[in-house]
Amino acid sequence: MDDGSSLFDAAFWITAAAIFLLLLFSAFFSGSETALTASSRGKLRAQADKGSTGAQIALRITEDNERLIGSVLLGNNLVNILATSLTTALFTRMLGEGGVALATLVMTLLVLIFAEVLPKTYAITNPETASARVAPLIRVTILVFAPVVSAVRLLVRGLLWLFGVKTDPNSQILSLRDEIAGAIALGHSEGSVHKEDRDRLLGALDLSDRTVEEIMRHRSQIEMIDIDSSPEAIITQSLASPHTRLPAYKGERENIVGVIHAKDLLREVDRLLRGANGRLRAIGDLKVMNIARKPYFVPETTPLDEQMRQFLRRRAHFALVVDEYGALRxxxxxxxxxxxxxxxxxxxxxxxxxxxxxxxxxxxxxxxxAMTIRDLNRAMDWNLPDEEANTVAGLVIHEAQMIPNEGQVFSFHGFRFEIAARQENRVTMLKVRPAGAVGGAAAAIPPKG
Known part of the structure; x- marks a missing residue:
C-alpha cells in the first residue's frame, strides 16, 4: 500500500476538487428544476414587465416543459454519475475493495443533503426569484443538450406508442383557467380568499362555459306592451313597470315588433305636451311604433362571455332570446x-x-x-348538478321524471327535496336539506295523507 504522502498527491486533490465542483453542478440542476417548475408564470410575467431579463428568459424556457425537464435531468444525471464514479475510484485507491461501500454511503449523504434537499428547499421558498437567476444558464444548458434531448423524446414517444399511449406535445395537463380556478378554490378552503371574492372570481371564469339559456328570464315572466293598446294605457304601464325597457308585441306575444324605452317615451310625451302645438289632448296622437327601437334577437346557445362582448360592442343592454326555430324563449x-x-x-x-x-x-x-341551481350552490356551498336543469324545480322534475304533487318527497344527489307549493304545472316552493345518504337515482316518497 502506498504511504500517506503518495495518497495525497496532486491527483487526489484534483479528483476531490472535481467531485466538489460536480456536487455544485448537481445542486444547481436540482434547484433549477424545482424553481422553474414551481414558479408562477403570472408572477414571472409581472417581473418581466418590470424589466427583469431573467424572468423573461424563464418565461420562454418554461413554455416547453418537456424540453426543459429533459435537459435539466440529463445534466443532473451526468454530474451525479460522474461524481459517484470519481468518488468510488478515490476511495478504492485509499481503502482498496472496501472503499466501494464507503464511497456509496458518502456520496448518498452528500448528494441527498447538499445536491437535493438544500438547493430544492431554497428554490421552493422563492421560486420566481430563483428562476430569474438560473434561467440564463439553464437556457445555455438546453441549447447544448438539445440534440440529445430531442433523440430521447423521440425514443420515449416511440416506446409509449408501442404500448398504445399517444402523446400530444402541445397539450397541457391543466388549462390556465383550471389552474386559476383551482388556486382560488384552494385559497378559499385555506381561509385566505373570502367566499364573496371566490364567487365573483369563479363567476367571471365560468362565463365562457355558460349560455344565455341558463340565466335568461323566461318568456312567461316577461312584461310586455301590447302595441295596439291606447297611448294612455301604454304610458301608465311603462310608468308602473320597474323595468326601463319593455318589449312591444302586435297580435300575439310571440310577434315582437319593437322595444319601448321609458326615456324615449318620456321624450315623445314631452314633445307632444310642450311643443309648438302642444296640448294635453295630443297624447291621443302618440304613435308608439315611431319611438320603438328595433328588437335585438340572440340565440339561446350563445356563451355568456360572447354575449357580454356583443352588448358592449353594440352599446346595448337588452336582448330577446330565441331558439333554433326562431321562437321566443x-x-x-x-x-x-x-x-x-x-x-x-x-x-x-x-x-x-x-x-x-x-x-x-x-x-x-x-x-x-325558480331559483337557479348555480345560485343555490353559491349561497350554500353545495354541489348540486346543473347539467340537466337550470332551476331547483327543474332538477326535481328531471330526476323524478314527473311533475310532483305538493307534499311529495324525493331523495337524490345526497339531498332531500320536499314539494312545499305548486301552482298548476309549476313547482313554486321546495324544502331542501342535506340527506344522510348520497345517491344518484331519485327515490320518491308518497305524499302524506
Missing part, C-alpha cells in the same frame, strides 16, 4: 350577466320579491322553485 340583459359575477344587483325601482332562500325551524331550507 325569454330575454337577457347586461345586468343579468353582471349578476353572475357580482351577485344580485337591486335598485330603488326593483320590486321586493322576498328572499329566495329561507331557513325553517325544522332545519330545512325553503327554496324558491
Amino acid at each position: 325569454g330575454l337577457i340583459t347586461l345586468e343579468d350577466i353582471l349578476e353572475e359575477i357580482v351577485g344580485e344587483i337591486t335598485d330603488e325601482f326593483d320590486q321586493d320579491e322576498g328572499a329566495p332562500l329561507k331557513r325553517t325551524e325544522a332545519g330545512d331550507y325553503l327554496v324558491d322553485g
Whole structure:
C-alpha cells in the first residue's frame, strides 16, 4: 500500500476538487428544476414587465416543459454519475475493495443533503426569484443538450406508442383557467380568499362555459306592451313597470315588433305636451311604433362571455332570446350577466320579491322553485348538478321524471327535496336539506295523507 504522502498527491486533490465542483453542478440542476417548475408564470410575467431579463428568459424556457425537464435531468444525471464514479475510484485507491461501500454511503449523504434537499428547499421558498437567476444558464444548458434531448423524446414517444399511449406535445395537463380556478378554490378552503371574492372570481371564469339559456328570464315572466293598446294605457304601464325597457308585441306575444324605452317615451310625451302645438289632448296622437327601437334577437346557445362582448360592442343592454326555430324563449340583459359575477344587483325601482332562500325551524331550507341551481350552490356551498336543469324545480322534475304533487318527497344527489307549493304545472316552493345518504337515482316518497 502506498504511504500517506503518495495518497495525497496532486491527483487526489484534483479528483476531490472535481467531485466538489460536480456536487455544485448537481445542486444547481436540482434547484433549477424545482424553481422553474414551481414558479408562477403570472408572477414571472409581472417581473418581466418590470424589466427583469431573467424572468423573461424563464418565461420562454418554461413554455416547453418537456424540453426543459429533459435537459435539466440529463445534466443532473451526468454530474451525479460522474461524481459517484470519481468518488468510488478515490476511495478504492485509499481503502482498496472496501472503499466501494464507503464511497456509496458518502456520496448518498452528500448528494441527498447538499445536491437535493438544500438547493430544492431554497428554490421552493422563492421560486420566481430563483428562476430569474438560473434561467440564463439553464437556457445555455438546453441549447447544448438539445440534440440529445430531442433523440430521447423521440425514443420515449416511440416506446409509449408501442404500448398504445399517444402523446400530444402541445397539450397541457391543466388549462390556465383550471389552474386559476383551482388556486382560488384552494385559497378559499385555506381561509385566505373570502367566499364573496371566490364567487365573483369563479363567476367571471365560468362565463365562457355558460349560455344565455341558463340565466335568461323566461318568456312567461316577461312584461310586455301590447302595441295596439291606447297611448294612455301604454304610458301608465311603462310608468308602473320597474323595468326601463319593455318589449312591444302586435297580435300575439310571440310577434315582437319593437322595444319601448321609458326615456324615449318620456321624450315623445314631452314633445307632444310642450311643443309648438302642444296640448294635453295630443297624447291621443302618440304613435308608439315611431319611438320603438328595433328588437335585438340572440340565440339561446350563445356563451355568456360572447354575449357580454356583443352588448358592449353594440352599446346595448337588452336582448330577446330565441331558439333554433326562431321562437321566443325569454330575454337577457347586461345586468343579468353582471349578476353572475357580482351577485344580485337591486335598485330603488326593483320590486321586493322576498328572499329566495329561507331557513325553517325544522332545519330545512325553503327554496324558491325558480331559483337557479348555480345560485343555490353559491349561497350554500353545495354541489348540486346543473347539467340537466337550470332551476331547483327543474332538477326535481328531471330526476323524478314527473311533475310532483305538493307534499311529495324525493331523495337524490345526497339531498332531500320536499314539494312545499305548486301552482298548476309549476313547482313554486321546495324544502331542501342535506340527506344522510348520497345517491344518484331519485327515490320518491308518497305524499302524506
